[in-house]
Amino acid sequence: MFTALSRIIRYGLLGFWRNGWLSTATISIILIALFVFESLIIFQILTQTALDAIQNKIDISVYFKSDAPEDEILKIKQVLSGLEEVKSVEYVSKDQALEAFQSRHKDDEAITESLKELEENPLLASLDIKAQDPKKYAAIAEYLDKSSFKDRFQKVSYTQNAVVIERLSKVIDTAEKGGVTLIVVLALLAVLVTFNTIRLAIYSSREEIGIMRLVGASNTFIRGPYLVEGIIYGAIGAFLSVLFALPIIYITSPYIKIFIPEMNLWSYFLNRIFFIFLYQLLFGVTLGIISSAIAVRKYLKI
Amino acid sequence: MIIFQNVSKIYQNNSHTMVALDDASFTINPKEFVSLVGKSGAGKSTIIKLLIGEEKPSKGRIVFGSYDVNKLKLKELPFLRRHIGVIFQDFRLLSNKNAYENVAFALEMAGRPQSDIEEFVPQALELVGLKNKATNFPRELSGGEKQRVAIARAMINHPDVIVADEPTGNLDPANTWEIIRLLLEINKLGTTIILATHNKDIINQLGSRVISLDNGKIIRDEEKGKYILT
Numbered sequence: 382m383f384t385a386l387s388r389i390i391r392y393g394l395l396g397f398w399r400n401g402w403l404s405t406a407t408i409s410i411i412l413i414a415l416f417v418f419e420s421l422i423i424f425q426i427l428t429q430t431a432l433d434a435i436q437n438k439i440d441i442s443v444y445f446k447s448d449a450p451e452d453e454i455l456k457i458k459q460v461l462s463g464l465e466e467v468k469s470v471e472y473v474s475k476d477q478a479l480e481a482f483q484s485r486h487k488d489d490e491a492i493t494e495s496l497k498e499l500e501e502n503p504l505l506a507s508l509d510i511k512a513q514d515p516k517k518y519a520a521i522a523e524y525l526d527k528s529s530f531k532d533r534f535q536k537v538s539y540t541q542n543a544v545v546i547e548r549l550s551k552v553i554d555t556a557e558k559g560g561v562t563l564i565v566v567l568a569l570l571a572v573l574v575t576f577n578t579i580r581l582a583i584y585s586s587r588e589e590i591g592i593m594r595l596v597g598a599s600n601t602f603i604r605g606p607y608l609v610e611g612i613i614y615g616a617i618g619a620f621l622s623v624l625f626a627l628p629i630i631y632i633t634s635p636y637i638k639i640f641i642p643e644m645n646l647w648s649y650f651l652n653r654i655f656f657i658f659l660y661q662l663l664f665g666v667t668l669g670i671i672s673s674a675i676a677v678r679k680y681l682k683i
Numbered sequence: 684m685i686i687f688q689n690v691s692k693i694y695q696n697n698s699h700t701m702v703a704l705d706d707a708s709f710t711i712n713p714k715e716f717v718s719l720v721g722k723s724g725a726g727k728s729t730i731i732k733l734l735i736g737e738e739k740p741s742k743g744r745i746v747f748g749s750y751d752v753n754k755l756k757l758k759e760l761p762f763l764r765r766h767i768g769v770i771f772q773d774f775r776l777l778s779n780k781n782a783y784e785n786v787a788f789a790l791e792m793a794g795r796p797q798s799d800i801e802e803f804v805p806q807a808l809e810l811v812g813l814k815n816k817a818t819n820f821p822r823e824l825s826g827g828e829k830q831r832v833a834i835a836r837a838m839i840n841h842p843d844v845i846v847a848d849e850p851t852g853n854l855d856p857a858n859t860w861e862i863i864r865l866l867l868e869i870n871k872l873g874t875t876i877i878l879a880t881h882n883k884d885i886i887n888q889l890g891s892r893v894i895s896l897d898n899g900k901i902i903r904d905e906e907k908g909k910y911i912l913t
């Protein structure tokens with residue numbers, strides 16, 4: 382058993398080494414497939430981060446009439462927080478609103494001056510509501526419109542921004558669906574190309590496989606070395622795909638930060654490099670073994 | 684014991700049908716030395732292919748010892764084949780392995796220990812006069828050298844039967860007789876030998892059983908045969 386295994390491994394390594402050119406070509410193809418796979422993972426992470434960032438910027442603000450008592454506003458906040466569609470509700474009091482307004486306009490002399498002349502705080506208290514899902518804003522707005530405490534509201538920001546929010550939520554939805562479709566299609570393509578390459582490599586050994594059968598070798602003994610070669614292809618491909626990704630990510634990371642400030646791709650990648658490698662290894666080796674096994678099967682029927 | 688019982692083989696491709704073996708029946712007992720003779724295309728190699736299950740008969744039954752050859756599953760065929768060492772007419776060496784590895788392969792696949800390989804493979808190569816070509820790949824060997832590697836591979840596992848399909852076709856007279864003497868030697872030790880050949884001198888010299896084929900039919904089966912072409 383152990384002798385057979387060590388022979389299989391030795392023949393696998395030997396075959397890999399002796400068919401150097403073919404092995405190199407096969408690894409190149411697997412490398413490309415794994416690269417596609419890797420890019421898809423990164424692309425998915427980037428779009429998800431970008432979409433999350435956009436979603437975080439959408440909210441509905443309810444402004445209360447200046448005579449609305451604070452404890453009532455807080456009660457309404459309680460009620461709203463309890464709603465299924467609502468992710469968070471933040472209370473901004475009149476004073477906080479004024480502070481925020483002042484700090485935003487502290488370089489503007491005219492505004493600062495005119496504020497000082499007012500005796501009363503002109504700003505309104507508000508509740509900033511974020512939904513679990515951008516599609517839910519319409520429902521929340523409707524709920525507010527029908528609620529018993531509606532006459533306390535001065536205005537609801539959604540009514541003004543409804544069109545923009547709806548459009549954004551549609552964009553986010555399409556981007557997520559499209560991303561998944563793209564990933565599935567490209568990953569499938571990568572798998573097919575790899576499978577065909579390995580099949581071609583083994584096609585060139587079909588006569589040898591037949592001869593081994595005719596002199597009495599068992600299928601396990603014949604198949605083994607090709608599976609070992611498949612494993613080597615996958616492992617080297619995985620290693621190179623991570624190695625080659627490093628400089629590319631290092632270079633593009635600052636540009637990505639311009640578009641998605643929340644994302645530092647370089648440190649994200651470095652922090653997870655071990656898992657990404659394991660992921661690629663698993664994918665590459667599985668692909669190599671399965672492709673080899675299927676390709677050899679055909680020639681064992683003699 | 685090898686039994687062919689009314690065996691026919693008909694090759695069929697597209698519109699073309701070719702009767703390669705026509706209702707052949709014979710029995711070969713253990714330790715026999717049997718020659719298969721006949722013109723090119725008479726069906727000698729076909730008999731060998733049927734015996735090792737490389738081709739399926741269109742009709743008839745083939746028995747090898749306890750194996751019913753055409754009933755064997757793909758998984759079981761290796762066990763039959765390990766009892767038969769074949770020297771193929773077209774050598775069939777593994778092109779990715781050198782001479783040493785080609786011979787060693789027959790022992791390795793049978794699960795023999797490394798010590799056996801290190802002992803027997805050089806011996807076998809020495810016997811066929813290829814000790815100094817051990818690391819040559821088939822593409823680096825002459826026709827006769829390839830043939831001798833094939834011979835070494837067929838013998839090394841001490842199979843019950845050695846089938847030699849025109850094993851001297853690429854050899855000079857001196858080497859030819861060397862190989863025939865080797866086969867006789869192995870036969871004396873108890874191995875059945877089946878020799879397919881065109882070589883009239885060899886047959887006449889051997890004076891052992893000869894099965895003559897013509898157009899896929901067995902036309903003669905004589906205990907002390909001569910090479911006669913009709």
Ligand SMILES: Nc1ncnc2c1ncn2[C@@H]1O[C@H](COP(=O)(O)OP(=O)(O)OP(=O)(O)O)[C@@H](O)[C@H]1O
Pocket residue numbers: 694695696701702703721722723724725726727728729730772
């Ligand atoms: N795969 C095949 N398809 C069709 N016809 C075949 C096939 N293999 C062999 N034949 C035909 O079967 C006949 C017998 O072939 P076989 O190889 O047994 O001849 P042989 O006696 O070994 O000849 P030689 O002495 O030239 O080796 C030949 O006419 C050959 O053309």
Ligand SMILES: [Mg+2]
Pocket residue numbers: 727728729772848
């Ligand atoms: Mg022949």
